[in-house]
Amino acid sequence: MGTIIESVGVAEARRGLRHPSSVELATRAARDAIEAAGCEAGEIGLLINAGVYRDENICEPAIAPFIQRGIGANPALVPGGPTTFSFDVQNGVCGMLTAIQVLDGFLSSGVAKRAMVVASDIDPTPGVSQGIDFAPSGGAILLRSVDGPEGFTAFHSETVGKHSNLFEGHVEWIGEGRSGLSLHLGRNHAARIRQGENYVAQCADCAARAIGRFLETRGLTLADVDLVVPSISPAGFPEALAEGIDAQDCTMPAPQGGMGIPHSAGPALALASAMAGEGYRKARSVLLVAAGAGITVALALYGKRAGAV
């Protein structure tokens, strides 16, 4: 029994739209994945949103229910009917892979047959944000439980605490001293992302080391991995990782359709690009790699039939 990637969906902000919505992006990406798989939204029993920077800095409820309603995955209470459980997992750019690890567990436990992870980010405080250089975009990965040897075979995660200050993102109050009209018209909360100079290089270095340790403990080497799919984000990470490891097939997918570099949707967009290529079709073993704030590295080893997409 295993968990396979059934389809991947992506969404970019509509042209000319000044303030795209994180929920709308994630919902479109989810619909894209559902359409590609040819299934019904109601078959998705578990939905995790791994997006970070969201509409209006909503902290309650989770963002996942908005997406669940958007795609129509069992939003209503129907006595005796199927249900969907949705919630958010946050782990920066590693969030989607963390969510896959959680969902793979629930699927293998028989909680549901299908599950989905979505992620999207937007500038939550347009006009007053600092350091937001990702492109608003969304990604979705649809997972299905199957009998047989295919699917995810191992996960690995590690953090390198000494680098925790290399990437920091928050929303803070900047309205101090404002009053009257300026307080009511002002944008009083602002997103701040601070990225250290050598952050991407350290992400790649930490990821390369983690890959080495992960494979070694399983008696494997990179030669046993047919395809390495690094997250598109942070910008420059796939290229830096390719230099740091000896992988002939380390894909460096070009962003699709002129999309810029995303944030938490990076792993989904990388996967979408990889799946469009011949290398993915031929591959029997695929290593998904993400690195983000912490520095956190998340790895997922995926086994598939050669020829399957």
Next chain:
Amino acid sequence: MSTDLGRALPQALGTSPGREPSFRSRFESLGLHLPAQRQTSRDLIDSCRHRVRIDLERLTGIRERRICGEGEDSYTLAVDAAFDCLEHSRHEARDLEMVVSCSITRYKGADVFSFEPPLSHAIKEAVGASQALNFDVSNACAGMLTGVAILDDFIRRGVVRCGMVVSGEKISSISQNATRAVRTILSSQLASLTVGDAGSAVILERAENGSRGIEAIEFATYAEHDQLCIGKACATAPGATMKTNPRKLHDVAIKAAVPSLAKALERCDLSLDEIDHLVPHQTSVRAIRAGQKHVQQELGAMAKNVIVNLDALGNTASTTHFVALYKQLQEGNLAPGERVVLICYASGLVVGSLIFSVDELVEGYGHDH
């Protein structure tokens, strides 16, 4: 943390009929941290900008709540609760293979709502559990129970043996900001006046020695009601605001709680009158009593004891169940062999039920501890 996957190992959350779990998980220890500063309902109403004729204490059963002082935030509450949990545990921080932070609020520093790195990263580093897999879960007031459901699944599948679910809720800013808006009992921010700050932590481990541990977990999200309670950054003041439609939220929640509870009981082959303690999400005494009445009508039975823990702490958001359990443990009100059901209803709208058996967990607490 690295995991090879043992396959076809079922577990409690919505497990298909006929499947038996490989392992069970149990609550090994609980931790609590409360800020020292208290605020009475009377003081809170007196601080409202408008003249408000509401007897909040009578309406909700909340006499006072704790609120964070200077230097206290979601992160510090979580870390202090995690340390308290470890003090009550036979495990050390280095035994924790997973740390999941589940708070709604993510304040780390004054007026700084932190997104990255995740709070769980800073928490695990602070308590000395660097090796643990960490991530944050956000699921409104169902956050901690969602974290427990995930960790329970990992333990049941044999992927980890021991982990911590933790939450620090500095949520009183919604209450503070509501004092400028509330005018009448119909205010959309009235429910914001019921919250209090608290940190809570729980260690789950693989159950040994025949402990029944966690027996069933049931969760569903009825997303057509996702607009009934929304919390977000406040436009005109530090912190957040929360707007709710409390009447509709309550009606939908108690209606949805019945099938959730029924499914969880069915999985354990129990009826509700075989449950010794029922811990509902702590909102207000009236809401709890009305929910109790509805469930009793629908299921034809009621648990022997319904725990209400609002008087001194109010609604502490994602931490309410474990804050209430901690007090019950301290007062010696739980006995080994008793069965407890935790029921959560949260914005989203999320409804969940968890059934567990009390075991030697009680030994670490009590009046003398």
